[in-house]
Amino acid sequence: MPKWKFKSYLCSMQNNFEQFGFNKQVLNAIDEIGYTDPTLIQQKAIPPIINGQDVLGIAQTGTGKTAAYLLPIIKKLNFAQEQIPRAVILAPTRELAMQIEENTIKLCQFTDLRVGSVYGGLGSKLQKEMLAKGIDILIATPGRLLELYLEGDLVFKKLQVLVLDEADKMLDMGFISKINRILEVIPKKRQNLLFSATMSDKVETLVGNFLLFPTKVEVSLQATPATNVEQKVYLVPNLKSKINLLYHFLLDEETFQKVIVFCKTKTIADNVYHYVSRKFGEDNVKVIHANKGQNTRINSMEAFKEGKVRVLVGTDVASRGIDVTEVSHVINFDVPLIYEDYVHRIGRTGRAEKLGVSITFCNESEALHLLKIEKLIRQKIPVFPIPEGVIMAETSFNEKQAIARAIDEHKRKEDPTFKGSFHEKKFKRPSADEKKKQAKLKEQKEQKSGKAVAKSKTKNSNTDKTKNTPRKKGKNWDKKIK
């Protein structure tokens, strides 16, 4: 691609969220979270929602549908006003309501908009207090919303936007009469948005009653990766082990000649970049993500294109459209959560009739997403054993907790009735006293085992089998995707 074309391509690509006319607060939040490009459903749904149309969105979890309706709502409401909600998002379960609330808070972090959620399963006192303080965006399950309305704690006079998220699940769970009752008591003049993973007869009837001349936007998770790409998966338990494995591959300069490493966040990309530049030299690696200035990104990309640097580390900003040929390997340091990004990512290799290799590092929580990707591309991606000598590190407390949370979150998305196997208690941080006790016990244990090791060392002084042993096979998660 000629240089001027390449530059204008990058210009058009990097401000992809700016095309929607979002204000600075929204753009800063998008940047802070690390979204670089709008997903397909966002590209399709955001413009009509901004135009004030009713929208029917057929999209599954994993497409970025939540931000697709939240971003225009935040743009519309702009700043805190009134005491009563101007946007209500209905969700089938309390878990989904909490997740949407979390997303909304992140996206509203640079605004003064007040966000809250109400759902059943616990007393309503705190929820009533929260409402009394004033609220702009309310996320709710239908039953609790109606209850609070009937008790006089909620007034809908100023409601401008109503969203039904996961409408198909709401109907499956028997919420139709509650939804109809809610529709009766809210202002008739409002914008309606309905999102559903599937389009059943029940959803169709609801669409007829709920939406006025809707614009239908649909994304089906369907994609086919290039056939000249060999795909591999390595099951790696944690970040440290991913780094070890990456290091192992990059040592083989002859095979890994031109490598793109994709990471899910800017922070991970920066950390990987610093590690690689420490180990292989600054001249060998560049990093690109949304925080890097335009010129830096252009220069990095061109240096990589021209073969001046061997490794390019980046977030998904680099995955779409850029025609860098002869990339020998794409390494997915993290499994992408937008499943189509997998196809975009691995499309960077195996271009122009060249055979390429895509390698995906996958931890226990990511394995669930990988199964979805396999379903999407209708292919099983073969799992390879960890190469001899690569050390699989212990997973830290914090990472264990994050992985357990991610697994629960994923399962909840799949099954709204899933209560979660992750309990805070299981991973509760020890108090200072408990820490002392644990340290003492550890010391005693170490003293004992020290003696034992000393004994066994004298017995087997020539063999240290603990060093460089490949990863021990853990629980069943790795078997599931094999």
Ligand code: AMP
């Ligand atoms: P959803 O389909 O709304 O459940 O979103 C699935 C995942 O994609 C969530 O983890 C979102 O934070 C993430 N996400 C949403 N929009 C984007 C985007 N434009 N770029 C990258 N990730 C996104």
